[in-house]
Amino acid sequence: MAAVAVSFALVVWLASSVTHTNGTQRTYYTVKRGDFLISVVEGGxxxxxxEFSIRSEVETMTKIISIVPEGSSVRKGDLLVQLDSSQIKESMDSQEITLESSRFALLQAEQALAIQKSLVESNIKDAELRIEFARSDLEKYIKGDWLQLKNDSESRITLADQDLERTRDRLEWTKVLHQKGYATKSELQADSLALKQKEVALSQAKEAQQLLIKYDYPKKRRLLEANLESYEKELERLKQRSAGQIAQSEAELAARRRTLALQQERYDELKKQMALCTIRAPSDGLVVYSSSTSGSYSSILIEEGTSIRYRQEIIKLPDVNQMVIEIRVHESHITRIRPGQTSYVTIDSMPESRLKGHVHKVAVLPDASSRYYNPTLKVYATEVLIDDPLPTELKPGVSGRAEVVITNLHNVVAVPIQAVTSVKGEQVCFGKEAKPIPVEIGLYNDKFIEIRSGLKEDDNVLLAPLLAESDEIDLSGSIVPGTEYEADRKSTGKKRKPVTKGAAIQNKSVVPRPPTPLQALQQPLKDLRRAARPLEPPLAALRQSAVRGAPGAPTGHATNTVISTGRTSVQSP
Structure with a gap:
């Protein structure tokens, strides 16, 4: 839009280089050869x-106790904002008590685990000792006591048998003596009784041996083996029971440790929140309150005593040592803009100074916000970084202009850009006799366009196309010229319907021609007129009422409408 406005403003400047004719009041321009700069000028x-965004990282609502004055220049590490930390301090005191309780509970759990392990170790040793004694008793009985009992039994049987033989021999001898009269009958009877006693003693000894082998030995051995087995099973049960008790104690200890860790983490978080109540500058910059840049009526005023929520922006801290100017380049120029191109920036509040810079960034897609009021407008956000030292009084947010230098043409033929128009798809200029002169155009800026062939120095060309005198002039541009359409119709042998301007021939892929420089400059003005069209009826009514109310004012005459394009006012019929 700025380029269109400047091109219309050039009409007055070109008065020194134009020639007027008396009949039709046509304005001509004398073709010259010279140097001119190819650049794109846009405001931004x-x-x-x-830019750093300073936000409240305190997770609860808090208030601003103190804040650095807006507009102050701060250094890295300077105090920016002090938030209220009284509630956090109370929470920290309570949390510290809870933390100490958790530490004591952990100490108790550690001691309980140590005691449980010691007790288990003692019980297992006692059980193992009982098993050892039981195994020793079994081995002692089998290899010691049983053999001794068996030998004693066999000895008693042997002695009883020998006593029986002696008693039997004595009885035989007593019988012989009794027959010879040397022994009495009572002695015979006594020896007979002694023999029976010895026989009974031998029988008892043998019976005792049988009972010992058949019953006492197996019983005693099985009893000792059962004791050993019982002690071994008791040891297994003790180990399992002890393992469960130790696991329970370890789980209790782990729970206490986890509880202590959570309480410590909570305390550390409160400590961190306490530290976050003091906000310091992360870098050098200029203090700007967020309420000054939000642009919303619902924004909260940043001042001392204001309640601040979590993650709410408080201050913007732009680094004024490096600044860019954001401009929006029209789609007709964007293909010539590249990062790194030399640029010059002028600030509206300091028009006498010019700062050198370069293109820092070019958007890949058009800016969607610029198409809200005008859907056909396509502009690309572009950043120009200022390389020269910046004045100390320069602040972000001021308006300015950036001129992106494309190239500098030397000793070329150039005419004002409005002198070139399109006739049947060809670029032409109109000479003295109002006849179209085909020209080959080159580069252009918002003022002049390069003529590579078709014109020479000192030729005169019309500054405006003959809209009223020539019906062949095509300012909108046809996608398919008439000659191409006729050639296509004859080659196919079919009669086709005429194609209106701006429409493609059916069943044929046609690549649209790029807009001419004049069309590219006229398109924003057309878009502006289209956007202002709904305002024409109420404006006309206001003008008529104003004219009728003025004393001596004429009535029934049309008036011209003045359309503002930002920097230049352009009259439209």
């Missing part, structure tokens, strides 16, 4: 290249 807003 200055902002910092690097």
């Amino acid at each position: 807003t200055l902002r910092a290249l690097n």
